[in-house]
Amino acid sequence: MALAIGAAPCGDFGSFHASPMDPRSDRAGPSIYIYPQGILVNQNGQRFVDEGPGPTDETYENVTREINAQPGGIAYAVLDTTLAKVKHPESVVRSEVPPYQADTLAGLAAQLKIDADALEATVAAYNKACASGTNGVYNEADTDGLCTRGISPRKSNWARPIAKPPYIAYPIISSIVLTFGGLRATPDARVVNQQGDVIPGLYAAGETLGLYYRSYTGATSVLKGLVFGRIAGKDAAESLRG
């Protein structure tokens, strides 16, 4: 409606905030953030991305876009139950559906409908590359600096072998959390037209504001509802009073 009366667009109308989610779940946001502890394989049983390029919060969107580019738009986080022992399991696995589980990689591959030889070869190559390398960047809170050596794509953190059965896997697809396109507004939340002039009486806050290009900055979506909603409300009230 705002665009129809001449409001200027802002943000990337062709893109969205991508998040790694479990397609089996009935929940609204069944994110799977545990994949950096293991590896991601596509339906061909092959790795395709650095699963641990940096702090997960800062990197999951790009990893998710790589998942979306795989055959069928799906990948599987493969790990063993030792690697899956993380400090806050409920924050890294928000799906209510248990992972696939098997005592052998071949058994896991059968459940995922992946060629068993391909999955075994991928895990073997990855395990061999986990030869206690370090990327030299250690930040205890976010990363561990354990990286692979001699494999492509490399894994820059959490490169520990997947070696102790049972093995588990979570399917992951790219979900749309929010779209990037919206309206252009001034810092006091007033919507502007294509010339940059304020459209009297029209405000934008939260999802109606276009803000993002290429990638989403964590935690800013509720924030832009709160901040610009408050500014818009005050401004509207003041102009009514005036």
Ligand SMILES: Cc1cc2nc3c(=O)[nH]c(=O)nc-3n(C[C@H](O)[C@H](O)[C@H](O)COP(=O)(O)OP(=O)(O)OC[C@H]3O[C@@H](n4cnc5c(N)ncnc54)[C@H](O)[C@@H]3O)c2cc1C
């Ligand atoms: C799975 C998921 C996870 C998320 N995680 C985070 C996070 O961790 N951190 C973060 O900051 N953000 C997160 N977000 C984004 C955040 O939830 C939204 O950006 C925020 O809720 C948007 O608030 P809003 O008020 O702008 O819009 P909305 O919450 O969409 O509110 C719009 C309201 O307007 C109503 N409405 C629509 N049309 C009409 C109409 N014609 N007349 C009257 N009412 C109408 C709707 O019913 C709705 O209630 C997440 C979103 C999703 C989906």
